[in-house]
Amino acid sequence: MKKKGGDGRRLSGLNRREFLKASAGALGVGAALIGGGIGFPAIARAAKGKVKNPIKIACQGVASGPLGNNGDFMNKGALLAVEEINGKGGILGSKIEFNFRDDESKVDVAIKNARYFVDTWDADFLIGIDSSGVALALGQIMPDLNRILIVTHGSTNKYNEEIVFKKGIKQCFRSSVPLYQDACAGALVAKDFPAKQWAAILPDYEYGHTSWKLFKQTLKTLRPDVEFVADSFAKSGTVDFSSHIAKVMGANPEAIFSVEWGGELVTLIKQCQLFEVYKKVKYWMAGMGGAMDVLQGLGREYPEGLWGTTRYWFLYPDNPKNKAFVDAYHKRWNNYPSHNSESAYTAVHMIKQAVEKAQTLEIKELIAAMEGMQIDRPAGPCYIRKEDHQAVYSVPWGQIKHDPKYPFPILTNLKVFPAEKYYLHPPFTQAG
Amino acid sequence: MIPAPRNHGNSAQGLGAGLVVTGIFIVPLVLGPFWQYLIANILLLSLFSLSFNLLFGMTGYLSFGHAAFYATGAYVTGMLLLADFSLIVSVALGTAAAGVLAVILGFFCVRHTKVYFSLLTLALGMMIHAIVWKWTSVTGGDDGLVGIMRGSIKIPGVFEISLNSLSHYYYFLAALCLLGIYILYRIVKSPFGLVLNGLRENYGRVEFAGIPIRQYLQVTFFIAGLFAGLAGSLMAPLEKTVAPSVAHWTKSAEPVMASLIGGPFTFAGPIVGALAFIGLKELVVRFTDYWLMVFGIVLMVVVLGFRGGIVGFINDHLRERRRLALREHP
């Protein structure tokens, strides 16, 4: 039998002196690491203008792993707003200071970052969050942190329906449209398709399950003749959808619905191409199919005619305000804004508007200022619903088309519905 | 049976430990919530790492699935608290559940060579992760358990202290962590601990001495799982949330790195390592997003040159100094 040497070290029965010195040394090392890098005494800020200066906004998003560019788009959108506002004198004379951290899509990391932001960095506002699970967990502790949280991506409807409306955690807001966009608006689009047999490939977590459930419910009401013939749930991080595609295509559907997003949607669409899914299935709807990272990820490989939506489509609405935003973003970052960018940008502007209205940073008054707030954002006219603090605005569904003007495909044949028509409404007892 | 060595003078060791403990308890009086939270996490990781190192540092068995026990403690405690059980009962049962799991898994794991042991613990750990993710009705699935309340400590009719505020809960957590650490210390210093130590140094000789190794390993596995479960149980009310990531192999990697960095060959090593790990991560994250790379490099440096970790390094240095001093003044 091969003898592999150990390390040749002995578990020293530490004698007292060594133990004392070792622990002192180690504590010193640790304390130096922590203290040296972290602690600056909280500088008392002179009150300049009406509110404290600077106003601190902290943001978290996924900046690593296959969904990593979400955080990147988010960061850039928020920074654009911060620079714009600071360039014009700030909020009531106070400058904005901005900070971004990677939450790795992990609940414990996000909570730790949030505590750091609030307790040590003195953040006045928290924005961001891509993952639904993280949004829910962070939302739960907002009463402890007592700051306003504006979620800019995480799409679970439990955030507005349960955390804000049912549990009454008033510090929570959301600037982006939730899964009503995928499921309910999607059903409104789908009802006009001749297709009767529907299937789905979805991510195997709450967002996937709830979206499909709501889509089926809504579509069945509008079109009693449809049938749902197959579905397949793919675990998080799937890179090979072959088995899922095989399962779903085995039921011969006429139409497929999906809420896979980011890199996983890119992979799914590529593989569907290879399996010639789009030759047989004429109607494909993807809730995140119009997101900038997917459009850029697929590029010329994105088949035309597929339906997709997002949480903000940069060419809609076609008005000067939106154009100005897109141009400014393009000039600053040499790229086009994704939904994450617009949503984070809007969140910062929401903060500005609220502080200007309330003339203070007191939480209760800021909440009152935000409830019902009308805001004209790049995505169009929008208001923050009082009961569940959800931003209400319309986003189009559209079909993919390659356009020589842009280095990625765009959405055309846009279908827009008034947001009130497809959002669910309080008291949320029945799917609209 | 080898007689246990006498404890060399408890006084100075006790003094050092006493200073640290006092420091820990003073924290909420002088520092804000962020620091309390940070030190609570360091204590939890210390306990978690010590439990892991009972296997690795002492017997040489590297478990890549230790988060399974941590997660069991966290989820069971979380679920019980959500069902309005008292805090003490929830923590106790959470820890016990982890212990039970450790007995079951230990039976399967300790039959093999070290490589298979590591792979099997990895597989089992990820299985627990999969269960936790899919069993939505019980564990909340990928959303996890949210809204866990910290509850209170009460003696009916006498008093009730609410632990809802962070500083109150901090004391509870610190007390239990330190108790756990102390118990582990006594175990390590006991005759039982001596045998384990022998396993790492010379497996064959211990076997030859007639000691039933498998049983020792199973008991060790149980203790390791139990205390990891305690750490997890205390985490749930701290964070008020338990998500599936606590069962992922990336969580299992934390005590591994902490023990390595601090030094797996002494008792204090994993504690020092926990401090260094959390401190380093806090620091690095402020400057760069690429903290994985930083840790990879640190790990590489440790494995290639400093396998005794920080504590080992300091010890070697002290030993050198003493050797030189003795040479001059024999």
Place this chain on the structure above:
Amino acid sequence: MGERLLYLAVVGLSEGMALWLVAAGLSLTFGVLRVVNFAHGSLYMLGAYLAFHFIRLFGGNYWIGFALGPIALAVVGYVMERFFFRRIYRLDDSFQLLLTFAFVLIFDDLVKFIWGPVHQSVPTPPILSGAIMVVGRPFPAFGLFIIVVGTAAGFALWYLIERTGWGALVQATATDREMASVVGVNVPRLYTGVFMFGAWLAGLGGVLAVPMRSLAPGMGESIIIEAFVVVVIGGLGSLRGAFIGAVLLGMFHAFGVTYLPVFELALAYVTMAIVLIIRPWGMFGVRE
């Protein structure tokens, strides 16, 4: 019904083949060097990214990436073995595992640092971009290509190990390193060679993955777990076992998704755990 099963079997086979190349390198490294290389998944990821890089560099030509990618990985393998692994062979198994783990962490961030967090994608080469009818249903031509390459690699490996002089040396060293060195085998050089070859295989796996999947940092992690399962089922150190194990796992997955979807997540780990408990050396592995 039979047609459906056959179709699913082909799907499973193509999933398995991609996995086999990674598992082969892993098994080889363990069989000869006795190192369990966690970083093997990262090598696969690097292979995919480097191939992508070459493809972009040479105007979208997939075949250049196909040729250069694995070679680049062999170079990476050389550096890893010669300058890092060689230092730790005498150490405890656990420390070797930890060194490979350190590489995983470093490579993950390195890829992000060089190519960014945005996922990348490359079209299938024109010759292989269509679909071929398998029992009346379309199946990607590239998927069949993967099956062909995987099988060819399997055959070539078998030939190399069983029928060539170098293969005999490898087998001898795997069985008894000291003896081999006594009879004149330059063991350190052999080790480097084997490791480089394993890296080359992982690189080939990566190159094959590029057209069908999107690239993102962290893709190494998912495949290494699957590769571990394969290698454990087949037996650590057995190439034949890795091949069969990969095919089996691919089939399990394909059939599982259709017929037993709720177990998909845990399937790989449960299988791995069961094998490790009941028969740790797998089907054809070396009993330690």
